[in-house]
Every structure is written in C-alpha cells, then in structure tokens.
Amino acid sequence: MKPIDGGITAPRGFRAAGVACGLKKDGAPDLALIVSDTPASAAGVFTKNIVQGHSLQLSQRNIRSGRARAVVINSGNANACLGPAGDRDALAMAKAVAGHLRCPESEVLTGSTGVIGKKMDMPAIHAGIDAAFADLAGSIEAARRAEQAIMTTDLVPKSCVVEFELEGILVRVAGMAKGSGMIHPDMATMIGVITTDCAVDATTLQHLLRSAVDRTFNRVSVDGDTSVCDMVVALANGAAGNPPIKPDTPEAARLLAAMEKVSTELSRLIARDGEGATKLVEIRVDGARNSEDAYRAVLAVARSPLVKTALFGEDANWGRILTAVGYSGADFDPAQCDIYLGDLKVCENGCAVAFDEAEAKRILQEKDILIRIALGAGSAGDRMWTCDFSYDYVRINGSYRS
Amino acid sequence: MKPIDGGITAPRGFRAAGVACGLKKDGAPDLALIVSDTPASAAGVFTKNIVQGHSLQLSQRNIRSGRARAVVINSGNANACLGPAGDRDALAMAKAVAGHLRCPESEVLTGSTGVIGKKMDMPAIHAGIDAAFADLAGSIEAARRAEQAIMTTDLVPKSCVVEFELEGILVRVAGMAKGSGMIHPDMATMIGVITTDCAVDATTLQHLLRSAVDRTFNRVSVDGDTSVCDMVVALANGAAGNPPIKPDTPEAARLLAAMEKVSTELSRLIARDGEGATKLVEIRVDGARNSEDAYRAVLAVARSPLVKTALFGEDANWGRILTAVGYSGADFDPAQCDIYLGDLKVCENGCAVAFDEAEAKRILQEKDILIRIALGAGSAGDRMWTCDFSYDYVRINGSYRS
Numbered sequence: 184m185k186p187i188d189g190g191i192t193a194p195r196g197f198r199a200a201g202v203a204c205g206l207k208k209d210g211a212p213d214l215a216l217i218v219s220d221t222p223a224s225a226a227g228v229f230t231k232n233i234v235q236g237h238s239l240q241l242s243q244r245n246i247r248s249g250r251a252r253a254v255v256i257n258s259g260n261a262n263a264c265l266g267p268a269g270d271r272d273a274l275a276m277a278k279a280v281a282g283h284l285r286c287p288e289s290e291v292l293t294g295s296t297g298v299i300g301k302k303m304d305m306p307a308i309h310a311g312i313d314a315a316f317a318d319l320a321g322s323i324e325a326a327r328r329a330e331q332a333i334m335t336t337d338l339v340p341k342s343c344v345v346e347f348e349l350e351g352i353l354v355r356v357a358g359m360a361k362g363s364g365m366i367h368p369d370m371a372t373m374i375g376v377i378t379t380d381c382a383v384d385a386t387t388l389q390h391l392l393r394s395a396v397d398r399t400f401n402r403v404s405v406d407g408d409t410s411v412c413d414m415v416v417a418l419a420n421g422a423a424g425n426p427p428i429k430p431d432t433p434e435a436a437r438l439l440a441a442m443e444k445v446s447t448e449l450s451r452l453i454a455r456d457g458e459g460a461t462k463l464v465e466i467r468v469d470g471a472r473n474s475e476d477a478y479r480a481v482l483a484v485a486r487s488p489l490v491k492t493a494l495f496g497e498d499a500n501w502g503r504i505l506t507a508v509g510y511s512g513a514d515f516d517p518a519q520c521d522i523y524l525g526d527l528k529v530c531e532n533g534c535a536v537a538f539d540e541a542e543a544k545r546i547l548q549e550k551d552i553l554i555r556i557a558l559g560a561g562s563a564g565d566r567m568w569t570c571d572f573s574y575d576y577v578r579i580n581g582s583y584r585s
Numbered sequence: 586m587k588p589i590d591g592g593i594t595a596p597r598g599f600r601a602a603g604v605a606c607g608l609k610k611d612g613a614p615d616l617a618l619i620v621s622d623t624p625a626s627a628a629g630v631f632t633k634n635i636v637q638g639h640s641l642q643l644s645q646r647n648i649r650s651g652r653a654r655a656v657v658i659n660s661g662n663a664n665a666c667l668g669p670a671g672d673r674d675a676l677a678m679a680k681a682v683a684g685h686l687r688c689p690e691s692e693v694l695t696g697s698t699g700v701i702g703k704k705m706d707m708p709a710i711h712a713g714i715d716a717a718f719a720d721l722a723g724s725i726e727a728a729r730r731a732e733q734a735i736m737t738t739d740l741v742p743k744s745c746v747v748e749f750e751l752e753g754i755l756v757r758v759a760g761m762a763k764g765s766g767m768i769h770p771d772m773a774t775m776i777g778v779i780t781t782d783c784a785v786d787a788t789t790l791q792h793l794l795r796s797a798v799d800r801t802f803n804r805v806s807v808d809g810d811t812s813v814c815d816m817v818v819a820l821a822n823g824a825a826g827n828p829p830i831k832p833d834t835p836e837a838a839r840l841l842a843a844m845e846k847v848s849t850e851l852s853r854l855i856a857r858d859g860e861g862a863t864k865l866v867e868i869r870v871d872g873a874r875n876s877e878d879a880y881r882a883v884l885a886v887a888r889s890p891l892v893k894t895a896l897f898g899e900d901a902n903w904g905r906i907l908t909a910v911g912y913s914g915a916d917f918d919p920a921q922c923d924i925y926l927g928d929l930k931v932c933e934n935g936c937a938v939a940f941d942e943a944e945a946k947r948i949l950q951e952k953d954i955l956i957r958i959a960l961g962a963g964s965a966g967d968r969m970w971t972c973d974f975s976y977d978y979v980r981i982n983g984s985y986r987s
Contacts, residue, residue: 234911234919234935264904264919266936299904300937488890488974489982496983502666502701509636517636517666533636534668535702572890574976580891581898 184347184441186448187355190326193344194355194380196220196422200318201328204311206259206297206304212332214311216280217254217376218319222290223420225251226389228396230413237269238262238295239414241277245289249385251418252290254376255280255312256333258361262295262303272303279312292416294374296335296361326359333361333374336458336579343448345441349434352425354381356438358445360400360415362453373453375400375415377445381438382421383428390430391439392417399446402567403454404485417442454568455550459575463551464494468508469564470557476513477565480556483511484567491572494552499543501529508556519559524552586749586843588850589757592728595746596757596782598622598824602720603730606713608661608699608706614734616713618682619656619778620721624692625822627653628791630798632815639671640664640697641816643679647691651787653820654692656778657682657714658735660763664697664705674705681714694818696776698737698763728761735763735776738860738981745850747843751836754827756783758840760847762802762817764855775855777802777817779847783840784823785830792832793841794819801848804969805856806887819844856970857952861977865953866896870910871966872959878915879967882958885913886969893974896954901945903931910958921961926954 192199199217206213227246229239238257245251255276262269277291284291295303318325330340344357360375377392396415421427428434455463466484471477484490487507493500501522509517517533525546529538546552594601601619608615629648631641640659647653657678664671679693686693697705720727732742746759762777779794798817823829830836857865868886873879886892889909895902903924911919919935927948931940948954 232908232911233915233917234907261904264907264932264936266920266934299902299908300932302937488978492979492982495979498983500701502663505636505666506634506701509634513635515635530666530702532668534666535704572979574979576890577894577897577974577976577979580894581900 184345184444187344187346189323189344189357190342191217191329191357191359191376191378192321192326193357194378194422196380196420197378198319198321199325199329200315200320201330201332202311202314202318204314205307206257212328213257213259214308214315215256215329215332216312216315216319217329217378218284219252219418219420221420221422222250222252223418224383224385224388225249225292225416225418226385226392227292227414227416228392234264236261236263236295237265238273238276238293240270241273242292242294242414242416245292246416248289250290251292252284252286253280254292254294254416254418256294256296256374257308258296258333258335260295260297260301260303261299263299265300265302268302272305275305276308276312279309283316294414296333296374330359333359335361337361338456341449341452341456343445345444347437347441349381349425349437352423354423354425355379356381356441356445358449360449360453362456373400373413375449377415377417377442379419380421380423381419381428382423382425383419383438387428387430387435388417388419391435391442394439395442395446399443399450403450404482404567404569451568454570457570458579459573460570461573462494462571464569464571465553465566466569467553467564467566468556468558470559470561471563472514472561474563474565477563479511480508480513480558481565481567483507484554484556485569488572491569494547495571495573497544497547499524499529499540499547504554504556505530505533513558515558515560521557523555586747586846589746589748590725591746591759592725592744593619593731593759593761593778593780594723594728595759596780596824598782598822599780600721600723601727601731602717602722603732603734604713604716604720606716607709608659614730615659615661616710616717617658617731617734618714618717618721619731619780620686621654621820621822623822623824624652624654625820626785626787626790627651627694627818627820628787628794629694629816629818630795636666638663638665638697639667640675640678640695642672643675644694644696644816644818647694648818650691652692653694654686654688655682656694656696656818656820658696658776659710660735660737661699662697662703662705663699663701665701667702667704670704674707677707678710678714681711685718696816698735698776732761735761737763739763740858743851743854743858745847747846749839749843751783751827751839754825756825756827757781758783758843758847760851762851762855764858775802775815777851779817779819779844781821782823782825783821783830784825784827785821785840789830789832789837790819790821793837793844796841797844797848801845801852805852806884806969806971853970856972859972860981861975862972863975864896864973866971866973867955867968868971869955869966869968870958870960872961872963873965874916874963876965876967879965881913882910882915882960883967883969885909886956886958887971890974893971896949897973897975899946899949901926901931901942901949906956906958907932907935915960917960917962923959925957
C-alpha cells in the first residue's frame with residue numbers, strides 16, 4: 184500500500200464537484216457533490232447524538248439499501264432542528280440529485296454542516312446542485328473543489344489517497360473530511376467521505392468502515408463536543424475489477440488496512456486543524472489493565488482543557504496530565520505511573536523527576552507532540568489525537584453564529 | 586436564617602490568620618490557619634481523584650477521629666506527587682500546628698493548593714505557621730486574611746456567613762473557599778472550610794456535609810477538570826451552647842439548610858470567579874425522566890466548551906445547548922424539548938423558534954445568565970453553575986506553572 188497524489192476522485196469511476204451556491208456569507212464554496220458512475224456498495228457510520236440533523240437522518244435511512252450513486256453535502260447550514268421542513272428539504276436535495284442521475288432518490292446520501300436551526304435556502308441548494316452537475320469531473324482539481332465545499336471553520340481541505348494491489352489488480356481508496364470543532368469520539372465525529380474502486384459488498388464494507396472509524400475518527404477529540412450532523416460514508420463501486428472481497432479474508436484485511444490508513448491521515452489532519460489549534464498532539468497510553476481503562480485514560484487527557492491550554496503555553500505541566508488520568512476512571516496505582524513528553528521522562532512512579540526544562544520546552548515548541556503515559560497496571564493500550572486550546576478557539580467559537 | 590457580615594471566624598470560638606510565608610512568588614498571603622478554641626466535631630469530603638495530594642491524604646486520615654482543633658492550608662504548592670517526602674512535609678505541617686496548640690497532631694487538618702510536583706519549602710511553612718499563630722484573631726479582618734491566603738488564580742476572596750435560631754439559641758455557620766480552575770463535580774471540587782458554633786456530633790456533621798456538598802460544590806463546573814487537592818472540611822465546636830443536634834430531626838434539617846445556604850453562595854462565587862470568567866451561568870434542567878438523566882443533561886451543557894465560548898461571545902447559539910443535551914446520555918425526545926435564555930424561549934419542541942435577537946443579546950450581556958432546558962420526559966430536575974470560557978482562561982492556564 185502506498186499513498187498517492189489525488190483526491191476523492193482518484194478511485195476509478197468517481198467524479199466530483201464543489202460550487203458556491205450562496206449558503207456561506209463570504210461566497211466560499213458550500214456545496215459538494217460526489218458521484219459514482221455506477222451504483223456503489225454503500226456504508227455509513229453516524230452520530231450517536233439523540234439530536235440528529237435532517238440530512239443525516241435521510242442518509243441513515245437511505246444507507247440501509249446498501250447502494251448509492253451519489254453524496255451531496257452542503258456547508259453553511261446544518262439543516263438541523265427544523266422539524267418537518269428540515270426533512271422535506273433534505274428529501275428535496277436528494278431528489279434533485281437523483282433527477283440528474285435518473286436513479287432512485289434512495290441512492291443519494293445527503294449531509295449538511297453549519298449553523299443549527301436555520302431554514303435551508305432551497306433555491307440556492309437547487310441552483311448549486313445544477314451547477315455541480317455542470318462542473319462534475321474526475322480531475323484532482325474537481326476533488327479539491329469538493330473538499331473545500333464541505334469546510335466550515337476548517338483552515339485547510341483534507342484528503343488522502345492510497346493504492347494497493349489485490350490479486351494483481353490496482354485498487355485505490357480515497358477519503359475527504361471536514362473538522363474542526365465539535366469533534367469528539369463515539370459520534371462518528373465529523374463529515375467524511377471515502378471512495379474506493381474496490382469490489383466489495385455493502386455488508387462487508389459496513390463492517391470494515393465501522394472498524395476503521397472506531398480506531399481513527401473515533402480517536403480524535405478537539406473539544407469534547409459532538410455534533411448532530413457527524414457522519415462518515417463509504418462508497419465502493421467495483422470499477423477496479425477485482426474479484427469481490429469476501430469477509431474475513433486476507434483481501435478484506437488489506438482493504439481495511441487501506442481504509443484505516445486513509446482514515447488515520449484524515450483524523451490527524453482534523454486534529455491538527457482543530458479550531459484555533461497550533462499543535463497536533465498524540466496521547467498514547469500503555470500498561471492499562473484493559474482496553475476500557477486505556478480508552479478512559481487517553482480520553483480524559485485528550486479532553487482536559489487544563490492539559491490543552493498548558494500545551495498551547497508550551498508549559499511542561501505533567502501534573503495536569505497525571506491529574507486527568509487520576510479522574511479518568513481508569514484503575515491504576517499512581518506510584519507505578521510514568522509520563523513522557525516525546526522521549527523525555529517528566530514523571531516517574533507518579534512523582535516529580537528532575538528533567539531538563541530546556542529540552543521539555545524544545546519538545547513542546549514542536550508542531551507535533553507525543554505524550555506517553557505508562558500506567559504500569561497491565562498490557563492494554565490506546566491512542567488518541569487532539570490539539571492544543573488557544574485564544575483562537577475562543578475567538579472562533581465566541582462568534583460562530585453571528 | 587439570615588445572611589450576616591463576617592467570615593470564617595463569625596461562629597463563636599473560632600480564630601483565624603492569613604500570612605505570607607514566601608511560597609507565592611509575588612509575596613501574596615499563602616498560609617491560612619483556622620483554630621477552634623475547643624476540640625470541634627470534624628467532617629470532610631475529599632477528591633475522588635485516584636491521584637491525591639499528600640496534605641489531603643493526611644486530612645483524610647485525621648478526619649476519621651471526628652475531632653479537630655485546626656485547619657492549616659497553604660497555597661502556591663499542591664504538595665502532590667512527591668512520594669514519601671510529601672507525606673513527611675504534610676505531617677510536619679500538622680505537627681507544627683499541634684505543637685502550638687498542645688493538641689494531638691491528629692486533630693490538625695492540612696490542605697495544600699498550587700503547583701503539582703514541587704517540593705514544599707518547609708522552612709517557609711514553619712515560619713508561616715509561627716507568624717499565623719502570632720496573628721490569630723477572631724476579627725473579620727483576620728478572617729479576610731485567611732480567605733486571601735488560600736487563593737490561587739482566584740480574583741476575589743470567597744466567604745459567606747448565616748445565622749439562625751435553634752431552640753432560642755443563635756447559631757452561626759460560616760464558610761470560605763477557593764476556586765477557580767480544575768473545578769468539576771464529583772471530586773469535592775475545591776478547597777472549602779465551614780465553621781459553625783452549633784453543637785453536633787461528627788457522624789451527623791459528616792452526613793450533613795455530604796448532603797450539602799452534593800447539592801452545591803458538586804454542582805459547579807469551571808473546566809471539567811478535577812484536582813488532586815480538592816476538599817471541603819467542616820468544624821463544629823458547639824460554642825453556641827445548643828442541645829447537641831440529633832440526626833433526622835427538624836434541628837438537623839435547619840443546620841443542613843444553613844450549611845447548604847453557605848455552600849451555595851460559595852459555589853456561585855467559585856463559578857463567577859472561574860478562571861477567565863466574565864459571567865456566572867446557571868444551567869437548570871427540568872422534565873427529565875429521572876434524577877440521573879437530569880444530572881447528565883445539566884453536566885453536558887455546563888462543561889461544553891462550545892456552549893461556554895458562545896456565552897463569552899454573547900451569541901444565542903441554542904443549537905449547541907440542544908446538541909450537548911443530545912450527547913449527554915439523557916433519554917429524551919428532542920421534539921419535546923424547549924430551551925430558554927432567562928425567560929426568552931429560543932427553542933421549542935426541539936426546533937428553532939422566532940425570537941427577539943436584541944432581547945437575547947440583552948440577556949446574554951448580563952453578568953448572571955440563566956439557561957433553562959425543559960426536556961418534557963418526566964418530572965426530575967437538577968441545576969449546575971458554570972461560567973463562560975474566555976481568552977483569559979487560555980492565558981491563565983497557558984502559563985500557570987512558569
């Protein structure tokens with residue numbers, strides 16, 4: 184498996200577009216369309232929030248068929264908390280796309296991201312869908328425009344492509360995603376789209392997507408909040424021509440590895456581009472009693488505002504890291520716990536240890552920071568990506584709606 | 586019951602002092618001493634963090650006797666994560682105080698708050714204890730100095746006194762506390778001291794303190810983090826001369842009400858003085874299916890960085906409030922949920938409702954904000970105090986250790 188240049192259109196038989204239809208006040212692209220030339224196997228993972236956006240709810244229903252031709256996503260409006268009107272607007276989006284493709288509307292997946300509680304501007308959406316079909320292309324440039332059209336407070340578009348061989352046939356997996364606030368595990372976390380030309384049935388694809396998401400997108404925390412519009416959908420159109428993948432085979436494992444690679448890269452991009460973030464922080468826990476404890480420990484550290492502000496301030500405040508593990512619910516003996524910043528041990532057996540403050544400062548000044556916590560209670564581990572908490576997080580979120 | 590002027594020394598038979606012994610770099614007061622002239626019934630509630638400061642651990646052991654003469658608390662150093670040296674230093678603090686009082690060292694409660702992992706400056710502590718005994722007084726001024734000496738990032742000292750009659754005898758309950766970061770429920774939350782001249786045995790006092798703390802200090806969230814040094818201790822010396830209070834009597838209920846009133850006021854002061862806070866925010870949930878769900882809902886909203894930054898920005902972003910309730914784990918139907926800012930309904934049946942934006946802005950510009958969430962799923966309720974999330978929270982916590 185190797186990473187290659189390209190975007191969501193890199194797998195054969197996929198085209199994309201990204202247009203500005205006027206939902207965003209600043210005229211930036213706000214409607215993305217991804218089309219598979221043939222019906223694709225479809226899978227999806229959706230927010231666990233009880234409150235769910237109308238476009239997301241429609242996708243959840245439509246994914247049940249296991250088959251999709253297109254994904255249409257608007258930014259600038261979450262299409263959430265609007266009652267029956269929101270459901271109607273989501274359906275109208277799907278119908279408009281299905282009309283262009285002459286496919287059942289159930290084969291269109293819809294996503295919306297942006298402000299909650301604002302009625303969708305449907306004339307703009309319809310005009311945007313028409314413009315997107317006029318622009319639809321398999322080029323890298325078209326993929327980039329689609330990536331940009333799903334951005335909200337993201338500063339950079341996010342995509343990743345890998346290719347690998349299956350029984351002599353070249354297969355590609357591509358993904359694009361948007362962050363960058365309201366990002367937290369267990370809720371599918373954000374909007375992501377994965378395309379592949381691999382031949383695989385919908386049930387197997389769903390199983391692989393769930394595995395990949397649990398280990399990647401569900402291991403990103405920007406602020407502990409989770410949105411009502413978060414979803415990751417995967418479309419596999421079989422255009423590579425490989426023999427369809429069977430579950431629990433080496434081939435399925437290779438496809439999973441590729442999907443996980445793409446999802447990992449997108450997850451890291453999301454954390455690095457967290458609202459106001461200046462650093463990508465990887466929290467790694469090992470020596471936990473079991474995997475639940477490892478997850479609890481890594482989660483508490485990744486979501487602690489005190490840890491995250493200290494990272495912004497480049498302050499080697501390991502006491503806050505140990506404190507967060509202490510209240511995480513993980514069972515461990517502080518007297519067995521070591522903490523490292525990069526390779527620098529800053530806490531040994533739960534106690535202060537003399538360390539080189541200049542070296543600690545140098546490590547914390549990097550854009551990529553690794554925090555390792557060795558609990559000494561067992562052999563389970565976990566890892567999570569997060570970012571620091573800066574003035575800009577407050578600025579961005581103090582005035583998002585206005 | 587009525588509030589009166591005064592501080593921790595208002596109940597008869599209590600004296601206090603606050604001195605600067607050099608633990609804080611800026612020369613501010615950093616050692617507080619509270620002494621009961623006679624042995625008092627003692628109770629305490631302590632952090633649930635697995636990692637616990639050495640001074641706190643000593644208090645936890647000493648409180649078991651149910652009897653205390655004094656509380657000594659230093660700020661500027663948490664005396665935590667220091668191994669056996671930390672235990673020795675906590676014991677030395679208690680011994681020094683016991684020496685002055687000629688009482689068993691087990692009758693001294695110790696608390697420390699500040700940076701984790703820094704060896705205590707014991708010569709400074711000893712000098713501070715001597716100076717505190719020289720200054721010990723029952724005046725309001727002495728109480729104020731004690732309040733100041735336990736402050737860390739607090740901007741204002743925090744105290745509250747009430748008095749009420751028990752069988753014709755005037756009884757007083759006083760409290761002082763410090764915040765203002767690492768404040769979160771279920772961990773006793775901060776350092777607080779409550780004194781009363783009421784006669785009550787230690788077991789009853791412990792029961793009343795636990796009840797009061799659960800409904801007050803455990804309903805404050807500043808940042809979702811919880812410290813290794815959090816504790817609330819209560820001393821009741823009986824100097825009022827009332828017949829000792831029996832459990833489950835009207836008299837016990839009246840003492841509880843007074844303790845809860847003092848704790849409520851201190852809790853609100855802590856939230857209002859949350860690090861970087863510009864507003865005190867009360868989150869109130871009703872209509873929950875049961876009390877667990879009410880707590881989950883109120884907790885999720887109170888700790889959401891997205892809600893808290895929107896409050897700082899005075900942005901009526903009710904979608905974030907509903908989103909937080911949605912991922913809280915509370916069971917409810919969004920279509921039955923209403924949200925109010927003050928008396929202004931901003932969300933009805935889970936949907937956007939037209940509201941006066943100017944009126945919303947006016948409400949959010951206040952220093953005291955009430956957010957009400959009616960879940961429509963049952964009859965349980967809860968409430969919690971929090972604050973907004975500002976640039977200053979980031980500034981304060983980006984450079985705390987240095």
